[in-house]
């Protein structure tokens with residue numbers, strides 16, 4: 001048995017002494033065994049929290065994935081090992097807080113050669129697609145969009161939505177008859193379709209055509225704000241959050257499409273915590289309201305769609321409000 005296999009064995013058996021001596025002699029803590037599992041995954045499956053600590057301190061990656069796309073945190077979560085789960089969760093949050101920004105920026109720069117906004121899009125009854133057969137927006141999200149609209153319109157007044165897509169959230173926002181309803185949309189064809197379907201003629205609607213990053217000076221202050229763009233990254237969402245203090249009125253409600261790492265349950269939890277922490281640092285509390293989505297997501301929903309951007313059973317709808325707002 002090579003050192004990597006021995007490490008996996010020691011992790012599985014909870015044998016700290018053996019594990020430490022293997023690490024000291026240079027065994028690779030990020031080794032994948034024949035099943036495609038790392039020592040961290042083995043320890044997580046068994047709930048050996050002390051082993052996880054040793055491995056993480058020795059540099060074991062918290063976010064390695066098994067062949068079935070599960071991380072150590074997913075294994076701990078599935079087996080109900082609470083201590084192990086919390087340890088991995090903290091490790092994930094810390095790693096993303098410290099190193100994530102740098103890694104994500106590098107990733108964004110490497111991938112940003114292709115600009116969605118310059119591509120054609122195609123509309124059908126149940127989806128809006130880009131040229132790469134990736135879904136920009138899908139009709140299964142309608143109940144989610146209605147819930148977002150209800151949240152951001154709960155105080156009435158002036159509402160801002162960033163990203164029109166299929167107009168689902170905007171249609172729902174209109175039901176609340178806001179005093180004004182501003183929509184920012186950057187894609188020329190989506191914008192054209194908005195005009196073609198009468199959105200430009202609605203009395204309380206103001207359409208701002210352009211990337212939100214470029215039209216901030218045309219925006220005012222709002223009682224409710226919703227953010228849901230496409231072809232952007234977590235860093236763009238973070239950047240938008242920096243502008244919240246200038247855009248959201250005291251007592252206002254902010255929400256965003258929470259598709260963060262929507263294909264992996266544990267990464268999703270890490271990112272829900274991360275975004276809540278980052279919003280807290282900006283002075284906002286975040287409540288995550290669980291909404292079951294399993295029933296709206298049959299196999300047929302994804303027919304012809306290249307990337308299943310959501311694979312989880314529960315959607316956590318964020319409702320954010322200033323921590324300092326009067327009750």
Ligand SMILES: C[S@@+](CC[C@H](N)C(=O)[O-])C[C@H]1O[C@@H](n2cnc3c(N)ncnc32)[C@H](O)[C@@H]1O
Nearest residue numbers: 163165166167168169186187211212228229230
């Ligand atoms: C996921 S869709 C929004 C779906 C919408 N919430 C709905 O209910 O149908 C994202 C939209 O954001 C637009 N978009 C992408 N990047 C943008 C940006 N930087 N500024 C404004 N809109 C953007 C896209 O063209 C697309 O129409």
